[in-house]
Amino acid sequence: MKLVSRAAWGARSRSTSTNITPSKGGVTIHYVGASPINDSHSACAGRVRGIQNHHINGNGWADIAYSLLVCAHGYVFVGRGINRRTAANGTNSGNQNWYAVCALLGGSQQPTDEMVQGIRDAVAYLRKSGGAGSRINGHRDHLSTSCPGGPLYALVKSGAFGSGGSSAPSPGPGASKPVPGVKAPAFPLKSGHWFGPESSDSRNHSGYWSADRPHIRRVRDRLRERGWSVAKGDRYDQALANTIRAFQREKKIGVDGLTGPQTWRSLWEAPVT
Ligand SMILES: [Zn+2]
Ligand SMILES: [Zn+2]
Incomplete structure (x- = not known):
C-alpha cells in the first residue's frame, strides 16, 4: 500500500475526536463529486489539504471528515x-460505526485501475489494523445523496473492494474474481470487425467513418489512463497500432496491432503491470 501519512501531506493538527466502535459496521465509500479531477500526483496532497481546510474552517469540524482518502x-x-469516529457518513450511527474512504474522483468520472487498487488497499488496512467489519457500502446507503457517484457505487455493489455490497455474500474459496474490478464497456463493433489502421478490408475501422471516432478516442484515453504515452486523437494510425502491439505483447494476447474484442476487454480488465 502506498500510504501517505498526515505529516507527509501537511495535515493541520486536529482537535480531539472520539474513538469509534469499529467492528459493527464496515467501510463507507465516498467521492468528491462536482467537476472532473485530473490532477497530477504532485497536486494531490494540496487537494487533501484543501478538503481539510474546508471541513475545519467551513464546517467547523474537528478534522477532515474522512478516515482515508485515495487519489x-x-x-x-x-x-x-x-x-476514530468520522464526520462523513451523515448519520450518528454511520459516523460512529463505519469508516469513511473518499476517492478523489469528480462526478461521473470512472476511477482509474490505480484508484480501485488504492481503495482496496484502504479497505484491507481498515479491516486489518482498524477492526472494520466486512461490509462495504456507499454514502447513499446511509442517506439520500448521489455520493459516491454511479461508476464507483457500481464497483461497491460488484464486490470490487472486498466483499460485496451490504448483503452480498463473499465468493467462496476458488471463485475466480475479475482482477482490477473494472468492467469493460461492450465492444462497439459487429462481430468479426476490428479497429485498425486504414485498410481496404470492410471489417476494419480506422476512424475514416466518423461513427467510429469516439471509440478510437476511447482506446487512446484508456491507454493513457493505464500509463501509456499516446497522443489524443480519433484515428487509428500506425503509432496507435504500435502501442497496441506493445500492449498485446505485455498482456500475452495475439500481437497484431488491431483492437478486436479481446484487446478491447483487456484495455479495461487486464491488471496494469
Ligand atoms: Zn459522501
Ligand atoms: Zn495522486
Whole structure:
C-alpha cells in the first residue's frame, strides 16, 4: 500500500475526536463529486489539504471528515485514520460505526485501475489494523445523496473492494474474481470487425467513418489512463497500432496491432503491470 501519512501531506493538527466502535459496521465509500479531477500526483496532497481546510474552517469540524482518502494514482492519504469516529457518513450511527474512504474522483468520472487498487488497499488496512467489519457500502446507503457517484457505487455493489455490497455474500474459496474490478464497456463493433489502421478490408475501422471516432478516442484515453504515452486523437494510425502491439505483447494476447474484442476487454480488465 502506498500510504501517505498526515505529516507527509501537511495535515493541520486536529482537535480531539472520539474513538469509534469499529467492528459493527464496515467501510463507507465516498467521492468528491462536482467537476472532473485530473490532477497530477504532485497536486494531490494540496487537494487533501484543501478538503481539510474546508471541513475545519467551513464546517467547523474537528478534522477532515474522512478516515482515508485515495487519489487516482493509488495513494492512500491518512485522514482521521483508524479508531476514530468520522464526520462523513451523515448519520450518528454511520459516523460512529463505519469508516469513511473518499476517492478523489469528480462526478461521473470512472476511477482509474490505480484508484480501485488504492481503495482496496484502504479497505484491507481498515479491516486489518482498524477492526472494520466486512461490509462495504456507499454514502447513499446511509442517506439520500448521489455520493459516491454511479461508476464507483457500481464497483461497491460488484464486490470490487472486498466483499460485496451490504448483503452480498463473499465468493467462496476458488471463485475466480475479475482482477482490477473494472468492467469493460461492450465492444462497439459487429462481430468479426476490428479497429485498425486504414485498410481496404470492410471489417476494419480506422476512424475514416466518423461513427467510429469516439471509440478510437476511447482506446487512446484508456491507454493513457493505464500509463501509456499516446497522443489524443480519433484515428487509428500506425503509432496507435504500435502501442497496441506493445500492449498485446505485455498482456500475452495475439500481437497484431488491431483492437478486436479481446484487446478491447483487456484495455479495461487486464491488471496494469
Ligand atoms: Zn459522501
Ligand atoms: Zn495522486
